[in-house]
Amino acid sequence: SKSDITNLDDVKRLVDVFYGKVRRDALLSPIFEKAIGDHWDTHLNKMYQFWQTVLLEEHTYYGSPFLPHTKLPIKKEHFQQWLLLFNATLKAEFNGEVAEEASWRAHKMAEMFQLKLQYMEEN
Ligand code: HEM
Structure with a gap:
């Protein structure tokens, strides 16, 4: 049965499966493909x-997550779809507290x- 996210291999599986879905998603893939090429x-x-x-x-990321998103054409519907795919990935692959987190x-x-x-739009 499914287990929790406990190590880097699990994290890689989460990310790989999620972006696999993103790249096949009609709404999100054009945005990602254009930005990431x-x-x-x-x-x-x-x-x-x-x-x-x-x-x-395990502190290996030192970026600023928000900034790259300011130049993307993303609205509520995109965030909803992003979250839908992310949660579907978590549910299909894992089970546990870290997955909930x-x-x-x-x-x-x-x-x-x-x-x-x-x-930013209002100011
Ligand atoms: C980077 C798209 C939501 C976390 C990026 C990049 C794209 C993107 C295209 C690469 C930007 C570049 O390299 O120029 C999106 C879209 C989203 C979304 C379309 C929703 C509609 C989120 C959410 C999170 C997140 C909800 C956090 C849970 C990140 C992080 C990076 C990133 C950490 C790397 C930032 C860096 O360069 O250090 N995103 N994103 N994104 N995104 Fe998102």
């Missing part, structure tokens, strides 16, 4: 480090990104 290796490695830092408390963190970050993007 042929730098998927770099992006995936960055995302391994990001989730490794958040979920395993991943879902919660993604929701919080999506919420914060949307509030900041909205604020």
